[in-house]
Amino acid sequence: xxxxxxxxxxxxxxxxxxxxxxxxxxxxxxxxxxxxxxxxxxxxxxxxxxxxxxxxxxxxxxxxxxxxxxxxxxxxxxxxxxxxxxxxxxxxxxxxxxxxxxxxxxxxxxxxxxxxxxxxxxxxxxxxxxxxxxxxxxxxxxxxxxxxxxxxxxxxxxxxxxxxxxxxxxxxxxxxxxxxxxxxxxxxxxxxxxxxxxxxxxxxxxxxxxxxxxxxxxxxxxxxxxxxxxxxxxxxxxxxxxxxxxxxxxxxxxxxxxxxxxxxxxxxxxxxxxxxxxxxxxxxxxxxxxxxxxxxxxxxxxxxxxxxxxxxxxxxxxxxxxxxxxxxxxxx
Amino acid sequence: xxxxxxxxxxxxxxxxxxxxxxxxxxxxxxxxxxxxxxxxxxxxxxxxxxxxxxxxxxxxxxxxxxxxxxxxxxxxxxxxxxxxxxxxxxxxxxxxxxxxxxxxxxxxxxxxxxxxxxxxxxxxxxxxxxxxxxxxxxxxxxxxxxxxxxxxxxxxxxxxxxxxxxxxxxxxxxxxxxxxxxxxxxxxxxxxxxxxxxxxxxxxxxxxxxxxxxxxxxxxxxxxxxxxxxxxxxxxxxxxxxxxxxxxxxxxxxxxxxxxxxxxxxxxxxxxxxxxxxxxxxxxxxxxxxxxxxxxxxxxxxxxxxxxxxxxxxxxxxxxxxxxxxxxxxxxxxx
Numbered sequence: 001x002x003x004x005x006x007x008x009x010x011x012x013x014x015x016x017x018x019x020x021x022x023x024x025x026x027x028x029x030x031x032x033x034x035x036x037x038x039x040x041x042x043x044x045x046x047x048x049x050x051x052x053x054x055x056x057x058x059x060x061x062x063x064x065x066x067x068x069x070x071x072x073x074x075x076x077x078x079x080x081x082x083x084x085x086x087x088x089x090x091x092x093x094x095x096x097x098x099x100x101x102x103x104x105x106x107x108x109x110x111x112x113x114x115x116x117x118x119x120x121x122x123x124x125x126x127x128x129x130x131x132x133x134x135x136x137x138x139x140x141x142x143x144x145x146x147x148x149x150x151x152x153x154x155x156x157x158x159x160x161x162x163x164x165x166x167x168x169x170x171x172x173x174x175x176x177x178x179x180x181x182x183x184x185x186x187x188x189x190x191x192x193x194x195x196x197x198x199x200x201x202x203x204x205x206x207x208x209x210x211x212x213x214x215x216x217x218x219x220x221x222x223x224x225x226x227x228x229x230x231x232x233x234x235x236x237x238x239x240x241x242x243x244x245x246x247x248x249x250x251x252x253x254x255x256x257x258x259x260x261x262x263x264x265x266x267x268x269x270x271x272x273x274x275x276x277x278x279x280x281x282x283x284x285x286x287x288x289x290x291x292x293x294x295x296x297x298x299x300x301x302x303x304x305x306x307x308x309x310x311x312x313x314x315x316x317x318x319x320x321x322x323x324x325x326x327x328x329x330x331x332x
Numbered sequence: 333x334x335x336x337x338x339x340x341x342x343x344x345x346x347x348x349x350x351x352x353x354x355x356x357x358x359x360x361x362x363x364x365x366x367x368x369x370x371x372x373x374x375x376x377x378x379x380x381x382x383x384x385x386x387x388x389x390x391x392x393x394x395x396x397x398x399x400x401x402x403x404x405x406x407x408x409x410x411x412x413x414x415x416x417x418x419x420x421x422x423x424x425x426x427x428x429x430x431x432x433x434x435x436x437x438x439x440x441x442x443x444x445x446x447x448x449x450x451x452x453x454x455x456x457x458x459x460x461x462x463x464x465x466x467x468x469x470x471x472x473x474x475x476x477x478x479x480x481x482x483x484x485x486x487x488x489x490x491x492x493x494x495x496x497x498x499x500x501x502x503x504x505x506x507x508x509x510x511x512x513x514x515x516x517x518x519x520x521x522x523x524x525x526x527x528x529x530x531x532x533x534x535x536x537x538x539x540x541x542x543x544x545x546x547x548x549x550x551x552x553x554x555x556x557x558x559x560x561x562x563x564x565x566x567x568x569x570x571x572x573x574x575x576x577x578x579x580x581x582x583x584x585x586x587x588x589x590x591x592x593x594x595x596x597x598x599x600x601x602x603x604x605x606x607x608x609x610x611x612x613x614x615x616x617x618x619x620x621x622x623x624x625x626x627x628x629x630x631x632x633x634x635x636x637x638x639x640x641x642x643x644x645x646x647x648x649x650x651x652x653x654x655x656x657x658x659x660x661x662x663x664x665x666x667x
């Protein structure tokens with residue numbers, strides 16, 4: 001188990017380095033090849049040449065790329081000072097960059113918005129795991145029945161519906177038409193019931209899409225596993241059907257589900273961009289989208305990095321859980 | 333795309349004598365027919381898949397003929413009809429978003445552009461990006477997957493790690509970021525054409541590992557088969573084995589995964605346009621229409637329903653067809 005852990009940690013570390021290089025590549029090399037001056041995207045196209053030059057100096061954009069990467073990472077641990085002539089901007093210790101557009105450091109923006117996205121992703125995940133897996137298992141056990149056909153048709157519709165459309169529909173129907181809930185976001189610290197009211201539609205909308213996906217995968221996996229020899233053995237030795245399904249089959253079914261969960265949760269925590277845009281939730285996804293629209297590169301860079309870290313971390317957790325559920329994995 | 337399917341997979345089939353002996357008797361007889369025939373006969377029985385395929389066909393025709401159809405209807409996707417807009421609220425006059433004999437699906441709020449015409453033109457963007465990005469993904473995935481599986485060793489390790497890495501990436505975010513740092517003019521293209529071109533490349537690039545993984549796995553198991561060994565012992569070169577022996581047997585999984593990839597890509601394109609990094613106005617796209625509809629979901633819900641349903645029908649049709657193709661080409665399938 002320890003050797004396995006070390007291998008996974010090592011792989012995660014390598015992945016992290018690659019992601020960092022890719023992120024920097026996208027934001028510093030691609031514009032250079034494409035002939036776009038990055039400095040202008042930090043201050044805006046209308047900025048005068050002096051302002052552009054000041055930003056270039058402040059951010060060290062004329063330095064070679066490895067020096068820029070090094071400065072960025074030093075900033076995360078010891079903070080960073082941007083200086084050009086007499087103009088000095090400080091960015092305190094966990095410095096993930098500084099937005100000259102909005103005149104603020106990136107880190108507080110991230111910590112501000114992270115809880116919103118985390119709440120959205122975790123709440124939805126609980127819902128879609130319960131309903132998706134249950135529907136998938138039931139469908140597999142009652143293969144060909146009315147229930148199976150119905151559930152799979154709904155699931156197929158679910159994966160074919162874009163989330164921003166179901167989101168808008170649910171808003172139009174439940175928040176506006178029937179006036180059941182007030183769908184505006186309220187921070188958890190202010191009011192629990194308000195928060196719940198604001199989150200319930202995003203949760204259901206997001207969970208519907210993923211539950212559909214999970215139901216389809218669970219059904220397919222379960223049916224394959226029910227055909228395995230060890231299930232026949234378990235039945236042959238007289239185990240109750242409940243035990244065969246609940247203990248033997250479910251365990252194997254959960255492994256691919258868990259892998260998917262890790263990836264999906266990681267991606268969502270890094271910003272459920274579409275859901276947050278549809279429901280106007282002030283999460284990471286909305287922050288990065290605004291940043292992209294404003295061409296606010298430091299924010300995009302910071303959020304992209306955090307997102308990648310979230311995905312990486314989620315995958316690591318899944319890998320470990322994987323080894324707990326399925327002992328064969330540790331040897332592979 | 334389907335043409336290679338109809339080639340008989342002679343390498344994998346038993347000898348002609350055996351074939352004749354078992355013809356017409358249960359499962360073994362199925363092996364005597366070509367893969368394409370079996371698949372087609374299974375597909376013919378799958379009514380839902382056929383319906384999906386038919387809708388896809390209709391959509392392709394509609395997209396190709398969009399200018400002709402809008403001309404026949406006497407509408408232009410970019411023509412303003414401000415006389416149909418309530419000046420007080422900015423929403424269309426009349427019920428259901430201004431549906432009338434002239435404007436079958438109503439008009440947009442504020443400027444009154446014909447929604448049907450914009451939907452028809454939007455279909456072109458959706459299908460173009462959906463298809464071509466799948467082509468990019470299939471080409472990259474097939475070539476790299478087959479190389480990884482066939483050569484093994486460090487080639488395999490390298491390609492596999494890259495695939496793992498890409499699959500673990502927060503894709504939508506990277507696609508948005510990449511599309512947004514691209515310049516507005518490149519390779520002689522401007523405006524929306526650049527965006528379409530970039531979207532095709534980027535969506536295709538992030539899609540190839542899904543196909544690459546499957547192709548690699550298949551190649552790994554196929555390269556140890558007797559017929560490959562036979563070809564090798566007859567003095568066949570690597571390239572011959574790769575393209576003449578292995579590739580025809582990879583057609584089934586490749587076809588399955590590419591049909592399943594198109595709806596995903598269509599959704600990604602719609603999402604990008606929804607987020608404002610897709611095609612640029614005035615070029616119309618379904619995602620973009622939904623994005624503008626956010627502001628009107630209370631006052632003019634029809635505006636959001638039309639593009640939403642368009643996306644839904646398209647993606648559902650592709651999914652139904654894709655599921656059918658998968659079941660039809662599944663060697664373990666019983667039907």
